[in-house]
Amino acid sequence: MSEGYTPEMLDLIKRVEESRPQRLSESRAGKAFPAMSMDARDVVLNAFHPDYTEEGRRALGIGPNKDEVYPEELIDLLESRSILEAVKPDLSTPGYETDVLVIGGGGGGSAAALSAAGEGLNVIMATKLRHGDSNTVMAEGGIQGADQEPDSPYFHYLDVIGGGHFTNERSLVAAMTNDAPVIIEWLESLGMMFDKHPDGRMKARHGGGTSRKRMHSAGDMTGAEIMRVLRDETRDRKDKIKILEFSPAIELLMDENGRCAGAVLNNMETGAYYTVKAKTTIIATGGTGRLHYRGFACTNHYGATGDGLVMAYRAGAKLGYMDSVQYHPTGTAYPEQNVGLLVTEKVRGLGGQLLNIDGEQFVFPLEPRDVESAAIIRECVGNGKGVKTPTGRLGVWLDSPLIDELHGPGTVQRELPAKYIQFKRFGIDIAKVPMLVYPTLHYQNGGIAINDQSETTIPGLYAAGETTGGVHGHNRLMGNSLLDILVFGRRAGQAAATAIAGGAEPGTASLDHLVEYGKTLSDAGLDRGAVSPMILPNYATDEIRSRRWDVKSPTV
Amino acid sequence: MTKCTEDNKPIMVGDRTIPPPDARYITISIMGQPYEVPETLTILKAMEFVGYQFKRGCGCRGGICGACGTFYRIDGDHTLKTGLACQTVVEPGMILAQVPFFPSNRASDLDLESKMPADQQIATMYPEIFRCVGCGTCTRTCPMDIDVMGYIAYFKRGDIKGGAEKSFDCIMCGLCAARCPANISQFNVAMTARRIASAKLTPKSGVTAARAEQVRSGRYEPMLAELCEMSGEDLKKLYVEREREPDLAKPGEWMPEDQTHL
Numbered sequence: 001m002s003e004g005y006t007p008e009m010l011d012l013i014k015r016v017e018e019s020r021p022q023r024l025s026e027s028r029a030g031k032a033f034p035a036m037s038m039d040a041r042d043v044v045l046n047a048f049h050p051d052y053t054e055e056g057r058r059a060l061g062i063g064p065n066k067d068e069v070y071p072e073e074l075i076d077l078l079e080s081r082s083i084l085e086a087v088k089p090d091l092s093t094p095g096y097e098t099d100v101l102v103i104g105g106g107g108g109g110s111a112a113a114l115s116a117a118g119e120g121l122n123v124i125m126a127t128k129l130r131h132g133d134s135n136t137v138m139a140e141g142g143i144q145g146a147d148q149e150p151d152s153p154y155f156h157y158l159d160v161i162g163g164g165h166f167t168n169e170r171s172l173v174a175a176m177t178n179d180a181p182v183i184i185e186w187l188e189s190l191g192m193m194f195d196k197h198p199d200g201r202m203k204a205r206h207g208g209g210t211s212r213k214r215m216h217s218a219g220d221m222t223g224a225e226i227m228r229v230l231r232d233e234t235r236d237r238k239d240k241i242k243i244l245e246f247s248p249a250i251e252l253l254m255d256e257n258g259r260c261a262g263a264v265l266n267n268m269e270t271g272a273y274y275t276v277k278a279k280t281t282i283i284a285t286g287g288t289g290r291l292h293y294r295g296f297a298c299t300n301h302y303g304a305t306g307d308g309l310v311m312a313y314r315a316g317a318k319l320g321y322m323d324s325v326q327y328h329p330t331g332t333a334y335p336e337q338n339v340g341l342l343v344t345e346k347v348r349g350l351g352g353q354l355l356n357i358d359g360e361q362f363v364f365p366l367e368p369r370d371v372e373s374a375a376i377i378r379e380c381v382g383n384g385k386g387v388k389t390p391t392g393r394l395g396v397w398l399d400s401p402l403i404d405e406l407h408g409p410g411t412v413q414r415e416l417p418a419k420y421i422q423f424k425r426f427g428i429d430i431a432k433v434p435m436l437v438y439p440t441l442h443y444q445n446g447g448i449a450i451n452d453q454s455e456t457t458i459p460g461l462y463a464a465g466e467t468t469g470g471v472h473g474h475n476r477l478m479g480n481s482l483l484d485i486l487v488f489g490r491r492a493g494q495a496a497a498t499a500i501a502g503g504a505e506p507g508t509a510s511l512d513h514l515v516e517y518g519k520t521l522s523d524a525g526l527d528r529g530a531v532s533p534m535i536l537p538n539y540a541t542d543e544i545r546s547r548r549w550d551v552k553s554p555t556v
Numbered sequence: 557m558t559k560c561t562e563d564n565k566p567i568m569v570g571d572r573t574i575p576p577p578d579a580r581y582i583t584i585s586i587m588g589q590p591y592e593v594p595e596t597l598t599i600l601k602a603m604e605f606v607g608y609q610f611k612r613g614c615g616c617r618g619g620i621c622g623a624c625g626t627f628y629r630i631d632g633d634h635t636l637k638t639g640l641a642c643q644t645v646v647e648p649g650m651i652l653a654q655v656p657f658f659p660s661n662r663a664s665d666l667d668l669e670s671k672m673p674a675d676q677q678i679a680t681m682y683p684e685i686f687r688c689v690g691c692g693t694c695t696r697t698c699p700m701d702i703d704v705m706g707y708i709a710y711f712k713r714g715d716i717k718g719g720a721e722k723s724f725d726c727i728m729c730g731l732c733a734a735r736c737p738a739n740i741s742q743f744n745v746a747m748t749a750r751r752i753a754s755a756k757l758t759p760k761s762g763v764t765a766a767r768a769e770q771v772r773s774g775r776y777e778p779m780l781a782e783l784c785e786m787s788g789e790d791l792k793k794l795y796v797e798r799e800r801e802p803d804l805a806k807p808g809e810w811m812p813e814d815q816t817h818l
Contacts (some may be wrong), residue, residue, distance in 0.1 A: 030804070038796075130623060133615045147764040149808050153776040154817040157783050166788055174780040181767040188761060191668055191751030193724065200759025201807060209796045213805070219724060224620050228728060229789035232747055236664055246611060268611050290604055292570030301621070302614050334678065337598050337645060340571065341618045417725055422619050483719055536611070539572050539604040546605075 001057060004335055004427030009436075012387055015359035016397050016434050023361065024405050027194050027351055035364040041371045048382060051325055056294040061526045062517070063365040064318045064457075073291040074322065076101040077310050080532035081521060082379060084251050084535040087273065089264055091253070091509050095274035098124045098242075101262055102497045103249040103308060104284035106134025107223070108465030108485035110135055112282045115493025117240035121500060124276055125234070125241060126265050128248035128285075128303050128535065132231045134444075135286050135301050135466060136485060139223030140344035140418065141207065142215035143187075143486075144479035145180035148204050151212035155179040163209040163368045164473020169320075172471035172488075175452040176480070179487040184216055187486075192229045193218050205349050206367040207293035207478040215479045220344050220416045223482055247274070248307060248535055252281065252315045252461070253509035260315065260461035261506035268535075280460055280496035283308040284489060287444040287466040290537045297340025298441035299328055307533035308467040312448050314517045318457045321446030321469035326476055329354075329372035331440020333395030335426040340440045344484075345369075345478040347435075350415060351406045355397040355434070358384035362396075369384060370475045373439035380438070387436055395436035404431050443481060445472050460506060464488035571599060571617070573605050582648040585631075599626055599641035599652060599791055612656035619643040622729035626697065628652035638731050640699045658730040660741035668755040675714035677752060682745045686709055687738040694732035694742055700725045704732045704742050711749060720746070720753035763808070779817055 002010060026032075038046070046052050057069050061079055070078075096257025100116040102109045113123045127133070146156040156177040161168050184202070188194060195203040195217045204213040218225035234241055249263040253275065262278035285308030289300025298304070313319060330347070331336040348354075348365040354372075356362050356379050363375040376396055380386030386394035403412050412431040413420050446469035446535045454462045465485035472480060521527045538545070575594040582595045583816035586603060593602040600614060615623030623636070624641035631649035641654060670677060685708055694704035702725055710719030723746035733741040770776070783791065799812045812818075 030802070129611075129615060133621060133623060137621045138616050140619060145764075147761070147767040149763065150811045150818070152767075152785065152818045153771065154779045155798065156671070156797055157780055158791075158795050161783075161791060166791060166795075170784040174784055178771055178776055178780055181764060181771050185761075185764050185768040188764065189755065191753075191755035193720070193750050193754045193758075194761075196758060196761065197807065198759075200761050201763055202761045204807065206801070206803060212801045213807075221620060221725070224727065228747060230664075232751065235662070236666060238664070278614060290571075295570055297570060299618075300617050302610065336596060337601075404576075418620060421725070422643070428732075464584075466637075536609060537571070538609055539570075539601070540607045540609065541572070541605060544607040 001099060002428060002433045003384055004423070005433065006390060009387070012357060013433055014462060016355055019355070019359040020399065020402060020405070023353060024402060026408060027402070031260070033361045033364045036367060036371060041287065041367070044378055045370060045373040048377040049370055050294060050327060051323065051370070056495060061524050062520055064311055064316060065322065068322065071325065073293050074288065074306065076530065077291070077306065077532040077534060078089070078313055079521060079526045079528070080530040081518045081527065082251055082314060083531045084264060084511060085420065085514055085518055089273050089275060089511070091275055091511070094277040096124055096276045098122050098276060098278050098491070099500055100124070101276050101278035101281045102136070102284060103263060103282065104286060105131040105243065105245070105282065106286055106465070106485070106487040107136030107227055107230060107482065109233050109282070110282035111486045111489030112284055112493040113234055113241050114230065114237065114463055115490040116496050117237045118500040119494065119497035121240070121497055123241045124244060126263070126276070126435055127245050127250055128246070128307070130245050131234070131243050132227045133303055134227065134481065135304060136227045137224045138299060138301060138342060139482050140220045140342060141346040141349070141361065142205070142222050142479045143184070143226070143482040144207070144210070144213050144214045144477070145483065146177065146212065147181045147184055147202065148213060151214050153180065155212055156180060159210050159316055161473065161475060163477040164475050166473070168473030169470035171452045172450070175491065176471055176484060176487045180483055183483060183486045186375040187229070190229050190233055193225055194542040195219065205346070206366065207349055208345055208372065209368045209477045215349065217346065218420065220346055221418045249311065250533065251511060251514060252311050253277070253511065254315055254513050255507035255509060257507060258316070259459040259506050264511070275509070277509055278505070279500050279506065280462065282492045282496060283448065283461065283463040283467055284465050284485070285467045289441050293325060293441055296327070297331060299331060299340060299342040300441070302537065305534040305537060307535060308463070309447060309531040312456065312458070312461065312463065315458055315461070315513055317461065318449045319446060319469065320449040321474065323397055323443035324474040325441065325444055326443035327373040327439040328442035329369055329376055329439055330398055330437040332435065333438040334389045334395050334436040335391070335428070336391055337426060338422060339393065341422070342440070342442065343398060343435055343437055344416070347400055347403070347416065347419070350403045350411070352403055353399045355399055357387050359397070368475050368477065373533040374515045376439055393438065395438040397434040398437045399434045400430040401432055401434065412551065415476045443476055445469060445474055447494060450488065452491070452496040454488045455495060460499070460504060462492040464492045483531040484537070490503060557761060573601050574579070582646065584646050584650040584652065588714070591647055595646065597646055599639070599644050599646055602646045613641065613654040617642045620727055622727035623656060624654060625656070625729035625731045626652055626654045638697050638699050643699070655731065658734045660730055660733050660744055662741065662744045663748065666751065674752045674756055676714040678711050678716055678745065678749055681748060684738065684740050684776055685745060686710065688740060689738055691737060692737065693735045695735070697731050697735045699729065700727060702726060707746060708740065708742055711745060716749050716755045717753040718779060720750040723750065799804050
């Protein structure tokens with residue numbers, strides 16, 4: 001089935017088919033396209049990776065990270081006033097009081113809630129959309145953990161820090177790699193359906209930049225499986241965990257001593273706000289793909305608008321590594337309906353190769369992601385050897401049929417069921433014909449700075465997962481984000497328990513910090529009249545937008 | 557991408573739809589209201605194109621989260637069809653309504669330590685599965701093409717692992733439950749069954765348990781502390797010189813030369 005491709009594209013696919021027998025025999029003989037030297041990596045990154053060029057970036061004019069250069073779309077949100085300055089909520093009687101407020105209902109938030117509940121604490125989990133709506137569900141390929149015999153956290157650490165160009169926060173890398181085997185065991189105990197050998201041993205594979213096979217998976221929907229198991233477990237703890245859906249946090253509450261005291265939530269369906277007074281607050285709001293830096297398509301969930309970053313920054317939390325964004329090498333470039341969606345790295349882990357318009361390999365398939373992305377952009381934009389789609393997008397082939405040739409018929413459908421269905425809907429059988437891919441905005445490497453106990457620079461405020469920065473340095477390897485959210489989510493829950501056991505108790509909650517932030521913004525001449533956080537993306541046409549009553553804050 | 561030639565520049569519009577000038581438009585009906593939308597859009601993008609800003613009914617936008625289950629008919633055809641709004645392309649005469657939430661029955665007394673046999677556990681938690689009349693509407697409704705009636709049949713005859721595996725692709729959108737004449741919430745039964753099958757009917761990973769125990773004993777903390785203290789140059793050297801497990805090595809067979817840090 002290949003009617004999903006145009007006749008012109010099918011003609012080009014013939015070149016892929018012509019070079020396949022030769023590539024197949026080379027793969028079988030263990031002969032791979034040569035990997036780049038460290039110097040060659042630098043060359044391609046400097047010339048073609050969007051993080052390394054000046055365009056679309058500017059210096060931040062306010063707050064603890066003033067003068068650092070970030071993508072403009074993010075700066076626009078940080079250089080905005082709070083929605084709540086105009087609302088002036090009544091803080092005298094809190095709507096809810098709790099031990100732990102978890103902001104965000106993805107994998108990190110759920111792990112934090114379960115861990116805090118496990119310590120006997122009362123938890124409120126406030127989430128913008130449904131519980132589980134997150135980038136967690138979209139992580140396909142796997143979760144790393146050094147549990148196999150030839151491996152250990154030591155080698156996992158080396159892979160993480162090398163992949164991150166040696167810029168990672170080392171204490172965070174140590175925490176993550178050391179906890180990993182325990183996390184895998186925990187997920188197994190909760191009844192997660194891992195890919196296993198008949199004797200119960202986890203199937204473990206390589207990913208980009210790994211020295212040992214430590215990628216654990218559940219088909220090609222590892223994140224979705226983790227999320228539905230954690231969500232189910234969280235629902236079973238309703239004695240301790242109260243879930244508020246469609247109720248994003250808008251701003252943090254702070255007490256007179258600069259300690260976080262909870263947050264103001266907005267019920268998006270009724271429009272009413274609620275205050276939550278909390279002894280400890282954990283931000284797990286995820287990434288920023290929906291800001292669409294430089295117009296890139298993204299692999300992210302609808303809610304990935306960086307709300308947690310914005311409210312934490314207004315409250316004075318320090319950010320780190322915010323200049324670093326991950327472009328996933330293989331986002332879908334065709335069909336148009338799937339553009340930007342992730343094609344898991346597992347395709348290349350299983351032996352799939354990247355090919356240019358002539359059906360030739362041009363890069364080792366498992367370079368670190370930033371290098372792989374830059375190499376694809378170079379092949380398309382620099383060398384003019386990309387394939388152009390009917391709508392003018394560019395891409396390179398990802399030869400998935402090679403996987404069935406290497407591992408036997410049916411492998412693609414068995415190992416990549418979600419991807420198989422997703423393409424089949426549009427008339428493309430990825431076991432028979434290759435996919436067309438191009439780098440897509442995937443992951444925020446930077447975020448709120450934390451230590452190895454998930455503590456931010458604000459007392460009483462913790463953070464976990466994609467909203468934080470440091471553990472992956474300037475580049476994250478596949479399979480370490482699902483790990484990151486669970487390690488630091490659980491550590492945040494435990495750190496909150498330790499703080500509460502030590503008598504943590506915020507004073508009088510206020511929103512004075514917002515007024516101060518707004519004033520600083522005005523004094524610096526940066527007040528453009530915009531408000532944030534964004535909460536929801538807006539994909540209406542310009543024509544519709546121009547006819548809306550309130551184009552500034554359509555949601556809140 | 558400073559090196560782009562005008563000719564080779566990829567279109568960068570994030571997720572907004574900018575139809576080409578010669579795009580053809582078709583009429584669809586969103587909950588009874590007609591709108592003109594460019595053909596080839598998904599239902600989700602068509603709704604955004606006309607001005608909807610989703611709160612409910614939109615999630616991952618990639619067919620895996622179950623937020624955007626949608627029922628539709630094509631004008632003049634009696635058949636009721638289903639799809640995910642993010643994965644279904646609009647058709648002329650489409651009349652659609654999203655079902656972003658459907659009330660379901662979820663048993664909350666799952667005990668993974670229970671000594672009760674797996675099939676009895678499912679039968680106790682969800683006795684309504686035995687009311688299944690075998691009509692097959694759930695299977696025809698499933699936007700993930702799962703044989704829903706088939707997995708319920710597995711559960712009824714006690715094959716919990718078989719049914720769990722058959723249900724693996726479930727995204728829990730709830731459309732099966734919306735159509736079931738026997739009032740079964742199939743997707744919740746399957747969720748419970750997958751957890752029971754994985755925790756109780758699948759052998760545990762001994763290698764993982766052994767390594768987790770080594771971690772808890774503190775074995776790796778000194779090694780990791782050593783790496784944290786090391787100079788950047790020494791760390792780079794270790795990184796570059798590390799051995800790579802061969803791709804085709806069988807599980808547990810290959811061992812590195814350096815075994816001092818295992």
